[in-house]
Amino acid sequence: MKHKISVLMDGELFEDEAEVLFDQIKRDSSTHLDWATYHLIGDVLRQPDSIHRDISARVRERMLNEPTVLVPRSRALKQRVRTVALSAAASLLAVGVVAWMSLQISPEAAPQMAMQQAALRPASLQIQPKSNDYLMAHQEFSPSTDLNGGASYIRTVSYSLEEKPQ
Amino acid sequence: MRLWVGFGGLLLVMNAFAAEGQPTIDWLKTVVFAGHQTDYSGVFIYQYDSHVETSRITHVVESDSEYERLESLDGPKREIIRHHGQVWCYINHKMVQVDSQQGGSRFPSLLPGQLSALSGNYLVKEAGLERVAGYNTQVIIFQPKDSLRYTHKIWAHTDTGLLLKTAVLGDKNQVVEQYTFTQLKIGGDVDRAWIASSKGTGVSSKPTGAVSRNNPDVSKAGTPINSGWVVDALPAGFKKTMEVHRPMRGKHAPVTQLVFSDGLSAISVFIEPSDADEDDVEGLSSRGAVNLYRKVVDGHLLTVLGEVPSRTVMQVLDSVRYNGKP
Numbered sequence: 162m163k164h165k166i167s168v169l170m171d172g173e174l175f176e177d178e179a180e181v182l183f184d185q186i187k188r189d190s191s192t193h194l195d196w197a198t199y200h201l202i203g204d205v206l207r208q209p210d211s212i213h214r215d216i217s218a219r220v221r222e223r224m225l226n227e228p229t230v231l232v233p234r235s236r237a238l239k240q241r242v243r244t245v246a247l248s249a250a251a252s253l254l255a256v257g258v259v260a261w262m263s264l265q266i267s268p269e270a271a272p273q274m275a276m277q278q279a280a281l282r283p284a285s286l287q288i289q290p291k292s293n294d295y296l297m298a299h300q301e302f303s304p305s306t307d308l309n310g311g312a313s314y315i316r317t318v319s320y321s322l323e324e325k326p327q
Numbered sequence: 328m329r330l331w332v333g334f335g336g337l338l339l340v341m342n343a344f345a346a347e348g349q350p351t352i353d354w355l356k357t358v359v360f361a362g363h364q365t366d367y368s369g370v371f372i373y374q375y376d377s378h379v380e381t382s383r384i385t386h387v388v389e390s391d392s393e394y395e396r397l398e399s400l401d402g403p404k405r406e407i408i409r410h411h412g413q414v415w416c417y418i419n420h421k422m423v424q425v426d427s428q429q430g431g432s433r434f435p436s437l438l439p440g441q442l443s444a445l446s447g448n449y450l451v452k453e454a455g456l457e458r459v460a461g462y463n464t465q466v467i468i469f470q471p472k473d474s475l476r477y478t479h480k481i482w483a484h485t486d487t488g489l490l491l492k493t494a495v496l497g498d499k500n501q502v503v504e505q506y507t508f509t510q511l512k513i514g515g516d517v518d519r520a521w522i523a524s525s526k527g528t529g530v531s532s533k534p535t536g537a538v539s540r541n542n543p544d545v546s547k548a549g550t551p552i553n554s555g556w557v558v559d560a561l562p563a564g565f566k567k568t569m570e571v572h573r574p575m576r577g578k579h580a581p582v583t584q585l586v587f588s589d590g591l592s593a594i595s596v597f598i599e600p601s602d603a604d605e606d607d608v609e610g611l612s613s614r615g616a617v618n619l620y621r622k623v624v625d626g627h628l629l630t631v632l633g634e635v636p637s638r639t640v641m642q643v644l645d646s647v648r649y650n651g652k653p
Contacts, residue, residue, distance in 0.1 A: 222498075287613070292619060292630075304593060305591075308359065309490060309493055311386070314414070315380065316614060319380070
């Protein structure tokens, strides 16, 4: 994989292979990290005056994901520290927290697994014209119809040059 | 014209409210109202990825009933006419599809409940004034509080509230899809000649041609039902707005459709018996902001699509289950 990224950056990868790789970079965070790292290495080798590496967006993203899990856990810790007599109650609470956390985690885990499966596909596919009926059926009830008016309906009959519309 | 007077009054009230409280949510109400009650005609560009296409839209309000015509200006000639909850679709002058909305004309259709849900799941903020298609617009950003929906950015005409531009933005603030008017005429002398011919198409009469040959029932509205299908892992704030059995082209049996909405986006779940020859359709695909995910689960073909990121349609599909009688 790393070799492929390196080849891609040298501009020596065939277009179809590049498409697949780009797609993988978009989906897979570790591949994306490799991609970013290789560019950083390239930048360092070229010895510019300064190296721009903006991580603020990623830090903010992580922070956004954190609080929901952290808040109940810290509450549980405080409870336990406060008195020993309350430890029974606290452990009950802790069980609750664990149960709650596993509830929080499971819906996250499922799409991640699905994501890996999807990554194996030659993905980034356009919706096929034969699925236009589903888009049409959806568009009727979508708030985007209320906001954009009929303009959003252009989606339902969208065409691409490779595929002839039905 | 009287609509304009009434609408001007409403705008004044809206602006008075704008000084305090939830100005941006009020903007959204204005936008929805204006979209339904204004005569306009213009050319807009729809773009996603490397796809760019130009279309013309004409919207006319006649005695409290809306007529709308959408024509593609590049590529194969496609035309969509909407009136009173019915949708006609023509490709190269041939009618290919007719659809009926539930409950006919819906105005104003964004419910107050959905609007309050909006502020629960999006940070709504005004982002200055910009000029679009020669008009001054107010920019409003709806930034989601989780990663399961897109950021929506709208440009609303400061005088009428009409939307002149909308953009759907992804995680990295990249444009996923965008509609922009390049030319627009608001009110006044809008072309109405086509209305007579679309009336002739027969709002009540049965459509003829390709549609009725394939499936004569396709013009009937779906039947509201309680199918017993449920979705366990919906993102916060998504409420069920519709559950119907609907006939679909090329399908032997009616398809169950569930629709969930958070006020800005909707997710549709389609459930149908799986045909053996459909095993090539599984997987993820997209068109602009719409992501579609299909999978055969226990002999049922599930199709989930909506104006949400791919991770969301996958999460929803993987949590669909049957909770009714076995």
